[in-house]
Amino acid sequence: MTTVQQPTTGPDLSWLDAVTMTQLERNPYPVYERLRREAPLAWVPVLGSYVASTAEVCREIATSPDFEAIITPAGGRTFGHPAIIGVNGDIHADLRGMVEPQLQPVEVDRWVDDLVRPIARRYLDRFEGRGHAELVAEYCEPVSVRSLGDLLGLADVPSDTLRRWFHQLSASFTNAAVDADGEFTNPEGFRPGDEAKAEIRATVDPLIDRWIAEPADTAISHWLHDGMPPGRTREREYVYPTIYVYLLGAMQEPGHGTASTLVGLFSRPEQLEEVVDDPTLLPRAIAEGMRWTSPIWSATARISTRDVTVAGVDLPAGTPVIQSYGSANHDTGHWDAPTEYDLHRPPLPHLAFGAGSHACAGIYYANQVMRIALxxxxxxxxxxxxxxxxxxxxxxxxxRGPTSLPCTWEV
Known part of the structure; x- marks a missing residue:
């Protein structure tokens, strides 16, 4: 990512100099609420980047022909190249063409129920008769990682290992703090991700060897073979960055989206009762949960391809902008009382899955996993x-998501 110096004109945003990564990890909302009010597009020193914080600016940049995708520095350090979330042109078209066939709604509908429902029931059987459970660790995350792990072809990898991998990759990807020279302030923060990637390679390389010789009906096998000339496969080094993307974002999003939706419903007991009585309300409940606490809160970026002005800010060509979709989904210009969970708010489109040509390829799949789990x-x-x-x-x-969700019930 290009290093860009903080602007010298515009509103006084010196208060941003004191913002820390720890502060953002614990609770980014106060900082971003002030940004939305004072500077919807602003330079945030700890991130070494401009940040878009409103729905209007995020959507404008995500859909503008004057911007293209770029991966954040910490993301690039974690995933390597070419990760599907940070490439453009022919490479992006090939990677999207590689992953999208298995994620089309008509294809997902063919197998998602048979995949996810037995997994959900298996985890429920472990604690249903106990009368209590910590649902993030015992249900939401395991159902999410097990479903995607089986889809990818990692059926023999324990769910606890998959959960650990995505937590390690997340720690690395979000190790974003930089100094005034754009250097990472905590290089050791990438160690968890590096250790996870070494384990992933040791586990997946033998599977890739087998799938090259004997194609199977697994997502990774399809990625190697589909769209390639007879007798040829995509190189594993080309595919691995997108495997890492899946093992982090695609595993994290349904699990934390499920948990956040539950927390939101618990905050409105009458709405939880409505959903229990009428499960057809679940898609709406999930959409509001994803808006209320977006699992992929601020993990994608764009870079300007020419000199451009956005939200009154002049951006030279080559200027990176982090898209803070979790902030955009709390924009009071679009939603009344956005900090409150409300199943019955008007169903306006949210940005939890991004926008433009780099919107999440797994929108339909993720929503179905969450629906079945709930x-x-x-x-x-x-x-x-x-x-x-x-x-x-x-x-x-x-x-972003709940760290734990202890629950009880009468048995």
Whole structure:
């Protein structure tokens, strides 16, 4: 990512000099609320980048022909090249063409129920009769990682290992703090991701060897073969960065989206009761949960391809902008009382899955995983309650979700 110096004109944003990465990870909302009010496009020193914080500016940049995708420095350090979220042109077209066939709604509908529902039931069987569970670690994350792991072809990798990998990759990807020279302030913060990638390579390389010789009906096998001339496959080094993208973002999003939706429903008990009584409301409940706490909160970026002015800010060609979709989804210009979860708010399009040509390829798949997970949970345990009245802790700036969700029920 290009290093760009902080602008010297415009509103006084010196308060941003004191913003820390720890502050953003714990609770980014106050900083971004002020940014939306004072400077919808602003240079944030700790990130070494401009940040777009409103729905209007995020959508304008995401869909503008004057910008193209770029990966954040920490993301690039974590995934390598060519990761599907940070490339353009023919490479992006090839990678999207590689992953999208398995994610088309008509294709997902063919297998998603048979894939996800038995997994959800299996995890529910472990604690249904116990009367209590910590749902992030015991249900939401495991159902998410197991479903995607099986889809990718990693059926023999334990769910706990998949969860650990995505947490390690997340720690690396969000190790974003830089100094005034654009250098990472915590180089050791990439160690967890590096260790995870070494394990991933040791596990997946033998599978790739087998799938090259004997194609299988797994996503990674299709990525190697589909669209290639007879007798040829894509190089594994070309595919690995997108495998890492999936093992982080695609595993994290349904699990944390499910958990955030539950937390939102718990904040409105009458709405939780409505959903229990009428499961057809679940898609709407999930859409509001994704808006309320976007799992991919601020993890994608764009770079200007020419000199351009956005939100009154002159950006030279080559200027990176981080898209803060979690902030955009709390924009009071689009939603009334956006900090509140409300199943019945008008269903305006949110930005939790991004926008433009780099919008998430797995939108339909992720929504179906969340729907099935919540259907099974609320049908099996309709009297589900939070274990205490204390607030739920959320964590993360790049990726965000509840850290835990203890619940109880009568058995």
């Amino acid at each position: 259907e099974e949970l609320l049908e099996t345990i309709p009297n589900l309650e939070r274990a205490s009245g204390d607030g739920v802790e959320f964590w993360g700036w790049g990726f």
